[in-house]
Amino acid sequence: MSATSDRREIVVVGGGIIGCCTAYFLTRHPSYDPTHHKVTLLEASEIAGGASGKAGGLLAQWAYPSNIVDLSFALHAQLSKEHDGKNRWGYRETSCGQLVVKGRAMSEKTQKKEEGESLQKRSTAAVSKLKSAKIPNDLDWIEPDLLRAYESMSGPGETAQVHPYLFTTSMAKLAEEQGAEIILGQVTDIARPDDTVESVTYTDKASGESRTIPATDVIVAAGPWTRSILPEVPIAAMRAHSVVIEPARPVSAYALFTNIEIPANFNPAKKSRPTVAAPEIYTRPDDTVYACGDGDKTVPLPKTSADVEVDPERCQEIIDQVGSISDALRDGKIRTRQACYLPNCENGRGPLVGLTHTKGLYLAAGHTCWGIQNGPGTGKLMSEFVFDGQAKSAKTASLDPRDQL
Ligand SMILES: Cc1cc2nc3c(=O)[nH]c(=O)nc-3n(C[C@H](O)[C@H](O)[C@H](O)COP(=O)(O)OP(=O)(O)OC[C@H]3O[C@@H](n4cnc5c(N)ncnc54)[C@H](O)[C@@H]3O)c2cc1C
Structure with missing residues (x-):
């Protein structure tokens, strides 16, 4: 079996703009095959219930960090064209x-x-x-x-601008339409024996029960809550x-x-x-x-x-x-x-986008005041990290989480 046809259990933690765009682009990646790849998005309370549903929604080519701004600004325009963003999310x-x-x-x-x-x-x-x-x-x-x-x-x-709540919830819906599963539940643990991710445990919102699902890849996109899952992350x-x-x-x-x-x-x-x-x-x-x-x-x-x-x-x-x-x-x-x-990166740098020292564990968090602008670019890059092993659409060395962990 080739690497791309191996079974992958991909779990995205956080249903803000970053998690939802990540789920969207994972399900649009050329290597994504729903018969071999399961994408699960776990959201603690409500899709876009945090800053991603309450932000202004300004998109600007002069935003920062410059290495992902152009990519993300262009993706916003492209997504709007493809999915009628003008009427759907006020682009x-x-x-x-x-x-x-x-x-x-x-x-x-x-x-x-x-x-x-x-x-x-x-x-x-x-x-x-x-x-x-x-x-x-x-x-x-x-x-x-x-x-x-x-x-x-x-x-x-x-x-340009979008309505952040409508944009984020649309990304979640579009990811679902391509096979992603969205679960309301708060992640309590990411098991990683031998520095390799193995499973994710969460408290199911409806039942209050603790459940564990297998995971080969976990993308933590929990915005300001990232530290409650990974205390070592400086956000x-x-x-x-x-x-x-x-x-x-x-x-x-x-x-x-x-x-x-x-x-x-x-x-x-x-x-x-x-x-x-x-x-x-x-x-x-x-x-x-x-x-x-x-x-x-x-x-x-x-x-x-x-x-x-x-x-x-x-x-x-x-x-x-x-x-x-x-x-x-x-x-x-x-x-x-x-x-x-x-979600603010403590050293003023960020966001943190990419691989960590643990196999199968990725970070996409710390987007400060430009997460709406940089959401689609980050989502696309995360899909590349997962399926291609590296970022292809932008140079992301300065955002490498490994330098700050
Ligand atoms: C007032 C204001 C105005 C802004 N205006 C703009 C703007 O005009 N343009 C712009 O580009 N940006 C703007 N921003 C910034 C932007 O809102 C953020 O950068 C962006 O929303 C961050 O997205 P996120 O997905 O990382 O985090 P969040 O939106 O916070 O999402 C994180 C999600 O993770 C979930 N979560 C947390 N812990 C867990 C767990 N253990 N298990 C499961 N899920 C979990 C949370 O419930 C939440 O839904 C603004 C921000 C603010 C505060």
């Missing part, structure tokens, strides 16, 4: 820029609401301010009186909050990195306030707007994504900040207040 090209803007006080907000006065009715003078500050004309949902500067970071062709977790708003009126396609000056009277109810806030704001094709704030390390990573603690105050801060620069957002409906954990 579209988008403009991206940095915005310096002055926030309004919350009291101003209350007054405006009560008076029913809205800056939506723009005067000619207000609109001409957009031009004089070189603000794109279609960025008309940020209040022109408050704008200080805009700098384009890239145009369509260099930046830490950082919480971040985000909100989804249904704006009061349609808004144009932008990903904005903001820098909002917070006035002294912003929220008199709060004793301390930042002088500058920097929420990221992404408009989405489903007519919603996503905004996320800074990370925090105040609450340690809980056992599963279902146990993540959401601090309503942190969500409210984001809502107030973005509302302070845009009537469309201020007067909109809040659809979601949420939090999740970023």
